[in-house]
Amino acid sequence: MSDFDTVIRGTLVNEDGVTEGGYIAIRDGKIAHLGQGAAPSAREVHDFGSALVLPGTIDGQVHSRSQKDQEDFVWSTRSAAAGGVTTVVDMPYDAGALICTADLLTEKAESAAKQARVDFALYGTIRPSEGPAHIDAMAKAGAIGFKFSTFETDPNRFPRIPTPLLYSAFEAVARTGLIAGVHNENDECVKVWSDAVKATGRTDYLTHGESRPPIAETLAIAEVYEIAEATGCSAHIVHCSVGRGYELAQAYRAQGVDATIEACIHYLVLSEEEDVSRLIGRAKCNPPIRSSNEREKIWKHLAEGHVTIVSTDHVSWSLSAKSSPKMLENSSGMPGLEVLPSLLLDGLTERGLPLTHAPRLLSTNVARLFRLTDQKGSLALGLDADIAVFAERPRIYDPSASGHNIVGWSPYEGRTIRHAPVATFQRGRMIFDGTNVLAEPGAGRFIRPTVTALGGAA
Template sequence: MADFDTLIRGTLVTEAGTIENGYIAIRDGLIRLMGTGDSPAAGEVLDFGDALVLPGAIDPQVHSRSQADQEDFIWSTRAAAAGGVTTIVDMPYDAGKLISTPQMLLEKAESAGAQARVDFALYGTINAAHGTAHIAGMAEAGAAAFKFSTFETHPERFPRIATPLLYEAIAEVARTGLIAGVHNENDECVRAFSAAVKAAGITDYRAHGASRPPIAETLAIAEVYEIARATGAAGHIVHCSVGRGYELAEAYRAQGVDATIEACIHYLVLCEEDDVSRLGGKAKCNPPIRGRAEREALWQKLAAGAITVVSTDHVAWSLASKSHKAMLDNASGMPGLEVMTSLLLDGLTERGLPLSHAARLMSGNPARLFRFSDRKGALAPGLEADIAVYAERPRLYDPAESGNTVVHWSPYEGRLIRHRPIATFQRGRMIFDGKTVLAAPGDGRFVRPTRAARLASEAA
């Protein structure tokens, strides 16, 4: 009788480095043994040669339900499985519903669970009308983090949380042991600069970056970290497009603040001059994609270890909502789940950077950030066997070709992408074979953080 259910062979990529001719032995959905050279017996042996074997990616920022009757978890998690992403962390700003009470969070977990093909965790947020009353309850219900915004995208679905209430909310989150993630754009700045852009009659691709200049980001980042410092909270910036933002995070960490910061894959891959100029509304996101200099500054910060996690900020808007001639009339956000991991591996390879960055930024750090690293986020005995395998198979990316995305457009369409997922495993079971997503709706599980909320009575 075989000692293990499945054995995977290949080049193992961990946070500590790369292991050639390595193997992972799996039993009952968990990694039980790792090594090199001769391997133990298993019921199924999958030898991927010199292909890269990484821990399944954890996307820290996904918007599955931003547009009603569009994507939902049925499609977002399908794209995830096809992209080597085994866990998504979904945002609380759903169309027609702000996930801001324990009951709403539990209802979302149940409905998402019926659709999800990969595992998922959930952000919660607050409704200003309720104040901080439901934060502890949402933590108990299984929220992995809390999200707030310093900019008002929509007064009901995506509201601005004014500074006094933001302070109270982050202080309350600190008591739960979870992170307080914040959308970092100063509301007053964006509104003033947007008015100036409109008054100047600028409507082309330049309008978006000019309406949200870097100072709008950095002022909001400083506000968040100052509140984290004052409250003892774990303050997380959910996306940063400028190098100065990462310098602020480093400075606050040096002062003892739990200051983390996230880079979206589009900030590392695209730039205003080459990409936003030709893509127009398809490349509109908040904060905006910056110029080449800022893109390269972000790679320098990545190499130095200043970036905590990499995400997609994935949202699959319909093409109609991204095709307006006036740049500012377009919806903000773009799909990326199917290609995030491939694009990061390409960037690391092109720049001669260690592939261990990918294991840290897309798996290990996200698992630690959302408090479930005791189960996920690494190739290590005792953890769930969430694994993704990549080979160098260059192709011009066609988002319509695979059938794994609900929309057939992408800002990366036509781009030469070298790395390609050839297999994805969830708890040792293959859920993507390189061509077809094998996971069915309902196969994914709701992931709750391990670190439980501390109620007032317990903290006293």
């Protein structure tokens, strides 16, 4: 009689170290035993040799519904499974529906559950005209956190939250025990400098970065952390493109503020002069991709432990929304779920950094941030057996070849990617076999944080 349902063998890579010749034994979807050497018996055994076995990635920033009738969860979570991502945290800025009440959050959770192939969690937000009135109810409905913006992309779909209202919202979020995540660009600065750039008549790739210079970003970061210090709220910067932002986060942490900060994978891989110059609109995102010098500053902060998590800020705009020769006319954002862990592992390897950074930045810290540590985020006893396996199989990335994303373009197209996902497991069940996504729509679950709304940690 088998001791366990499944055993997975390989090189285990956890936040606290690397175990060669290790194994994970799984029972009832949970990690039941970990070890090295001879493994116990199981009904199903997967031996991956020396391949890297990591906790499944939790992508802390995904936009599945930014473009109506485009991607949705049926495709975003397919890309996730094929990339070694076992949980996606989805943003509240859906086309046609700002997720700003408990009813809207519940409706989204129910509809996404019918489509999702991996687990998912949902951010909530507020409508400026309603203020923080619905924050408590959204927390009770299972919101993973609350997302706000200091910049107005769209008054209905992606509104700016003015400073006094942001203060009130942080006070309300602090009572829930959850995080307040903020899109960090100063609205007044961006609008003035965007108008100035447009007045020149230029349309080249440099105009985007010039319209949103680093100071617009760091001013917003300082505002967010000052409000966090005043309210006691956990404040999270959802993307930072410049080294100075990570310095600010570290300084506020030293003062006792719960100040966390996120690096999107494109800020670690791409640069303005090398990539935006050739990709034009396909590389447009907010905040903008900066110089290679800024990219290396972020890597330095990552090596020193100043980056909290790494995410994609994934959105699969149709190519028509990303192909204007006039840089500022393009939609902002890009897909990345299919290659997130692979690109980070490549970067760590190329720079001689410990592979343990990968599970910390992609899983363990993400679980801490979103209050999921009793459910996910590590290769540890009692947690969901969400596991991703990677091997060195260099290939030229062709986003149209896999069939696992709704758009056939990527800013990483043509790049040699060394690490490839060879298997993904959700609760011990294989959902990607290295070629095919095996999970059907509806296999994923709606994940709630482990906090009692209005009462702190459970």
